[in-house]
Amino acid sequence: MDSAHRKTNKSEQKSRKFLKSLIRKQPRDLLLMIGTGVSAAVAPGIPALRSWRSCIEAVIEAADQLEVLHPGDVAEFRKKVIKDRDLLVVAHDLIRKMSPRTGDAKPNFFQDCLMEVFDNLEQHIQNPVVLQSILRLMERGTMVLTTNYDNLLEIFGQQQGKPMESLDLKDKDKVLQWAKGHIRYGVLHIHGLYTDPCGMVLDPSGYKDVTQDPEVMEVLQNLYRTKSFLFLGCGETLCDQIFQALFLYTVKNKVDLEHYMLVLKENEDQFFKLQADMLLHGIKVVSYGDSFESFPEYVEDLTTQICKQKSPDAEQVDSTTLLGTSCVDCAKRRLGDSGKDHPKRARLPDNGMQTDGIVKPK
Template sequence: YRKFLKSLIRKQPQDLLLVTGTGVSAAVAPGIPALCSWRSCLQAVIEAAEELEVLDPGDVAEFRKKVIKDGDLLVVAHDLIRKMSPRTGNTKPNFFQDCLMEVFDNLEHHIQNPVVLQSILRLMERGTMVLTTNYDNLLEIFGRQQGKPMESLDLKDKDKVLQWASGQIKYGVLHIHGLYTDPCGMVLDPSGYKEVTQDPEVLEVLQNLYQTKSFLFLGCGETLRDQIFQAVFLYTVKNKVDLEHYMLVLKENEDCFFKLQADMLLHGIKVVSYGDCFKQFPEYVQDLTAQICKQRSPGTSCVDCAERKSGEHGTDPPKPINQSD
């Protein structure tokens, strides 16, 4: 039996904003190595470039080394895109898109364990917003299979982003790095990060969310080191302390875990462990979602509560809500 932080499970779904990272995709489609991490995504792109013969063999060898050794994968990614783009410095047309499409082909056939996606959809149904650093659209594919009107958004479409931020696109998923099908919307080039965050209106709307919603990070080991995330949220929003954010992490090593916990608390983020093994992640998310969805919305009759009450107390009917409240 696991304990959950009361401050987290007592949140209403509509007060939460989920930030999903590679951990979610890795749990859902373990058969696609490119989904497991930033590094493995780049390695898969290099493989695809070699197979499609769109990168010189010498460059292939050099990039393979860089991906293993280099600390800053963003720079490696930028160089890789540049090698596959016109020499004029334009981003279109480029072979990078073909490599990504090769890597992420037929995603719908690779959904093996949709538990986490089911949980995310359950929260979305109740008003939780979703933002992702992932290039894949596994959540949207799965949601459509369940009959939900899913929509993938990226930061280029300003009007859509503003609609999403004001809660008008219930099943919208904002990809802050763009989507693999449109890699020019993908923010890989460090200069691209600046463009994304230069529109003051978009920036203000996104930062406002960080001050009005509790962010819950799922499968986001790398997100807090992500430059776009730092530029938009982490280092630019002042007075964050009024609101709590939460981050689920793997506790592989006690010292590292407690150090991360102390460091993140400075940013107003409570770090919580889902277990000491990645296999525990989907079940934890499922249980956590069930706890959050049990909460009764203030002043509304809630189907879940009614069902639970009649289940708990045998025949007790749910109490009527006083409409004058």
């Protein structure tokens, strides 16, 4: 075997290493945070799914093609997308430009542009591996929320016969049910969904509106305290204003939490700096490889490892197992090797505790 081949195999083996603290999590103890990287992997033919910037660029292009914006405005917005760092402001101005001058967002041409951008999503699903992995985890109790505007996961899940449901923060009752684990196949879109443009969070006032309900804020923040978030395809999620408002800057003692983020390792120095920085937020950064093409397979393998874990509720353990074989052997030695006497069956304490101090699953 030549050195180049050995190096490749070593790299592949290294990329398949998983943190024990992650793969030993029960699926029900995880919450998947899905970003644009998932949609980009699933439907690479739709540029708008690749990033927030790409989405705005696609809307501007659709507005130009549909002739719902003056050519001068189209040119101006294209410049803003390239130059402006605050894309939220650009999106706000773009929406207002295509809306009536009454302060009301309905009706507007923005919705038509979104429908053009995300038209026939189901026909663009090319690589469903990541979606299949997510559904496997959802079947076992993993919750899912996303910053994405698309419903690719719901579309694919329905194709597999799952009762998928799209939720947004403005439907309080549904959010509370979801947070309690009562909607197994619910996907919470914290920015809203493209099919309901009026519920999309695209401007500063929208961010303020969805964080004003203390009950919703409390249940969501409790999830951040009690679940392990697994960030998939979330390149800039931690910079997102609504994510910061809901979780990052409102939950105390974050360093005591244990969340995980899968990232592309393009530059080693930047990667290890990100690792160190994110530990301060209770987030363990893990590399899925140095190529985006590695992402789907890594997620699939990771899901397989997690799903191997047996649920404590499903384990039926008898008293022999609780004592362990070494204890049984000791009992036999104490009684002698005659085989005439038999050790008495050990009794468990009345409080349901094992003799070794481990709580017996109820």
